[in-house]
Amino acid sequence: MKKEQQLDLYYQMVLIRRLEERGAELYQAGKIGGFMHLYIGQEAVSTGLIAAREERDRVITAYRDHGVAVNCGISANEVMAELLGKATGMSKGKGGSMHMADVSKNMWGGHAIVGGHLPIASGFAIGDQYAGNDNITICMFGDGATNIGYFHEALNISKIWNLRVLWVCENNQYGMGTAVDRASAVTEIRQKAEGYGMKNGQVDGMDVTKVYEAAAEAMKYVRESSQPYLLEIDTYRFRGHSMGDPERYRKQEEVKKWQENDPIGIFNKQLLDKKVATKKVLDEIEARVEEEVAKAVEFAEASPEPAMEELFTDIYAD
Amino acid sequence: MAKITMREAISQALMEEMDRDPKVFIMGEEVGVWGGTYAVTKGFYDKYGAARVKDTPIAENAIIGGAIGAAMVGQRPIAELMTINFGFSAMDYIVNQASKLHYMFGGQFTLPMVIRAVGGGGRQLGATHSQTPDAIFAHFPGLKVVSPGTPEDAKGLLKSAIRSNDPILFIEHATMYQVRGEVPEGEYTIPIGKSKIQRAGKDVTIVTYCKGLELSMKAADELSKQGIEVEVVDLRTLRPLDMEPVIESFKKTNRAVVVEEGWKSYGVGSEIVSRIYEEAFDYVDAPIIRVAQKEVPLPYNRTLEQAALPQVADITAAVKEVLK
Ligand SMILES: Cc1ncc(C[n+]2csc(CCOP(=O)(O)OP(=O)(O)O)c2C)c(N)n1
Ligand SMILES: [Mg+2]
Numbered sequence: 106m107k108k109e110q111q112l113d114l115y116y117q118m119v120l121i122r123r124l125e126e127r128g129a130e131l132y133q134a135g136k137i138g139g140f141m142h143l144y145i146g147q148e149a150v151s152t153g154l155i156a157a158r159e160e161r162d163r164v165i166t167a168y169r170d171h172g173v174a175v176n177c178g179i180s181a182n183e184v185m186a187e188l189l190g191k192a193t194g195m196s197k198g199k200g201g202s203m204h205m206a207d208v209s210k211n212m213w214g215g216h217a218i219v220g221g222h223l224p225i226a227s228g229f230a231i232g233d234q235y236a237g238n239d240n241i242t243i244c245m246f247g248d249g250a251t252n253i254g255y256f257h258e259a260l261n262i263s264k265i266w267n268l269r270v271l272w273v274c275e276n277n278q279y280g281m282g283t284a285v286d287r288a289s290a291v292t293e294i295r296q297k298a299e300g301y302g303m304k305n306g307q308v309d310g311m312d313v314t315k316v317y318e319a320a321a322e323a324m325k326y327v328r329e330s331s332q333p334y335l336l337e338i339d340t341y342r343f344r345g346h347s348m349g350d351p352e353r354y355r356k357q358e359e360v361k362k363w364q365e366n367d368p369i370g371i372f373n374k375q376l377l378d379k380k381v382a383t384k385k386v387l388d389e390i391e392a393r394v395e396e397e398v399a400k401a402v403e404f405a406e407a408s409p410e411p412a413m414e415e416l417f418t419d420i421y422a423d
Numbered sequence: 424m425a426k427i428t429m430r431e432a433i434s435q436a437l438m439e440e441m442d443r444d445p446k447v448f449i450m451g452e453e454v455g456v457w458g459g460t461y462a463v464t465k466g467f468y469d470k471y472g473a474a475r476v477k478d479t480p481i482a483e484n485a486i487i488g489g490a491i492g493a494a495m496v497g498q499r500p501i502a503e504l505m506t507i508n509f510g511f512s513a514m515d516y517i518v519n520q521a522s523k524l525h526y527m528f529g530g531q532f533t534l535p536m537v538i539r540a541v542g543g544g545g546r547q548l549g550a551t552h553s554q555t556p557d558a559i560f561a562h563f564p565g566l567k568v569v570s571p572g573t574p575e576d577a578k579g580l581l582k583s584a585i586r587s588n589d590p591i592l593f594i595e596h597a598t599m600y601q602v603r604g605e606v607p608e609g610e611y612t613i614p615i616g617k618s619k620i621q622r623a624g625k626d627v628t629i630v631t632y633c634k635g636l637e638l639s640m641k642a643a644d645e646l647s648k649q650g651i652e653v654e655v656v657d658l659r660t661l662r663p664l665d666m667e668p669v670i671e672s673f674k675k676t677n678r679a680v681v682v683e684e685g686w687k688s689y690g691v692g693s694e695i696v697s698r699i700y701e702e703a704f705d706y707v708d709a710p711i712i713r714v715a716q717k718e719v720p721l722p723y724n725r726t727l728e729q730a731a732l733p734q735v736a737d738i739t740a741a742v743k744e745v746l747k
Contacts, residue, residue: 138546138547138723138725139546139547139548139549139723140548140552190547190723190724190725191724196723198722198723198724198727199549199550199722199723199724199727200549200723201547201548201549201723201724202723203549203552204549204723217549217551217552218508218509218512218551219481220481221512249480249481250481252480252481252482253480253481253482253483253484253512254482254484255512280480280481281452281453281457281460282453282456282457282478283452283453283456283457283478283480287478288478288479288480288481289480351457351458353456353457353458354456354457410724410726411722411724411726411727413726413727413730415722415727416717416719416722416727416730416731417717417719420718420719420720
């Protein structure tokens with residue numbers, strides 16, 4: 106990666122972190138409602154992954170989608186506005202935290218039914234194959250989602266039909282409060298691809314550089330071979346499953362241990378050690394992010410509520 | 424009489440039945456270590472252990488299908504759907520299997536199982552997580568559908584459901600766990616398939632259930648201050664449907680409003696209104712009005728979501744309209 110790109114990834118990761126920290130505050134203040142699933146701790150996953158995609162490649166993910174939205178180029182303003190349910194959000198305030206999408210940026214949404222979007226990702230690839238397009242689809246989902254039938258149906262069809270899908274499992278060790286080994290027959294999720302004769306790999310998701318490299322290689326394989334690939338990215342969510350999680354299922358020591366491997370801290374150190382940037386440069390990036398987030402909050406708070414007529418728009422296209 | 428919350432009432436019913444019958448066990452997502460997404464089974468995992476409080480993978484088909492199988496071989500599983508919206512992921516098991524197997528195999532075996540599911544909107548969870556699809560499930564013969572509106576009914580009906588030999592979908596409302604109400608001391612059950620007059624009145628009959636009951640009782644209080652006395656009939660069970668108290672009430676008031684949280688089209692209200700016309704046409708003094716959700720998927724934005732959901736004011740307006 107070039108220096109500029111590395112600094113940009115650093116910027117994206119810090120932006121996701123600060124945006125969500127402010128989001129959590131606004132949630133506590135009652136300005137955001139519904140379910141809100143924070144990505145804090147997992148920023149390196151989508152940041153490294155999306156950095157390796159080409160713009161024509163489609164991205165689809167689950168409800169833990171704020172980070173992916175930012176990585177795909179959706180502005181902090183729009184993310185914050187959608188969280189506040191404002192008309193200026195990318196889903197006009199109708200979707201909320203779990204449903205961020207901007208198809209003009211090939212971000213095809215956060216989806217809230219666990220595993221439900223996997224067959225849809227196969228569908229993107231079916232559509233693209235049918236049209237003769239040479240892009241790929243990147244489909245992200247959690248470890249918990251690999252235990253539902255949707256996952257298995259989607260993987261199987263992607264293999265028999267030579268679909269260009271990069272399946273990306275974000276293994277953050279838990280599906281809500283259920284640890285992977287209590288819910289999944291194999292704890293290395295990538296092994297599930299073996300049953301479908303699908304190429305697969307695994308990478309440390311706390312190191313954005315490693316994620317980027319593994320993702321770039323996997324995408325190259327999917328693109329060139331017209332075969333699906335399952336990439337497992339191991340990570341950890343530092344916060345609760347969603348806001349208001351009593352977290353009875355894990356010990357604070359475990360959380361602390363993972364927090365020592367903070368993906369932003371790791372990358373910060375790498376950039377300094379490899380002399381890609383000075384502390385001053387990184388501090389400037391952080392200051393720029395603070396300002397951008399403050400502006401996003403201002404923008405979102407000042408934005409109008411969706412008009413009452415919006416209740417009845419977009420139900421049908423015709 | 425003790426005053427307890429809906430959450431406590433449901434929790435007590437589960438615990439009493441688990442204590443009474445070792446065949447009863449619970450399986451679902453986050454029912455154990457987490458203590459239930461809505462804290463209904465808090466403490467159960469420690470009390471009964473992993474064999475009777477089974478944390479499942481996220482696999483709705485395996486949950487409902489698994490409960491069916493376990494019931495067929497003689498156990499009394501309580502399968503929990505974290506929300507009724509995830510019931511769509513297990514629709515085949517609910518519709519094609521649970522509702523049919525007893526009949527199709529000539530009654531050779533029974534399906535003594537309960538599916539507990541949380542439904543309802545109003546929590547800004549967006550279109551896929553906020554539905555009140557009760558009417559769809561009530562469409563299928565072979566499945567019983569219960570949806571209580573008070574803690575007393577929730578406890579008594581759930582206990583009956585657990586003891587029943589039929590598959591029963593037991594629908595709770597996500598915004599009602601804190602609702603408080605009087606519950607009889609000691610052991611009691613309430614029969615499934617019996618509607619109940621929750622408030623007596625003479626001017627208009629309101630037919631409703633679950634969240635609609637909460638709203639209708641508030642509307643009744645307001646209307647009473649204005650000199651209008653409504654009679655509130657709570658269906659409590661959608662299938663089998665007990666129309667007797669509804670028809671009796673209607674013959675007295677000759678006017679009715681049906682209140683439900685789900686969509687109006689093809690909804691519970693459609694069924695109730697048809698039945699009234701079929702069974703008491705000669706008593707009709709005014710067109711019956713249905714109060715229901717606006718015909719849109721529920722949006723995240725709070726103001727829009729509340730505008731789409733039926734409100735107390737919609738009910739009072741409807742009552743005044745049928746009195747015109
Ligand atoms: C079909 C379905 N079942 C259950 C749920 C409730 N639910 C939402 S998130 C979640 C856990 C998902 O875990 P995982 O796939 O590991 O993703 P993570 O939250 O860890 O990112 C559950 C059970 C749902 N949304 N959809
Ligand atoms: Mg997970």
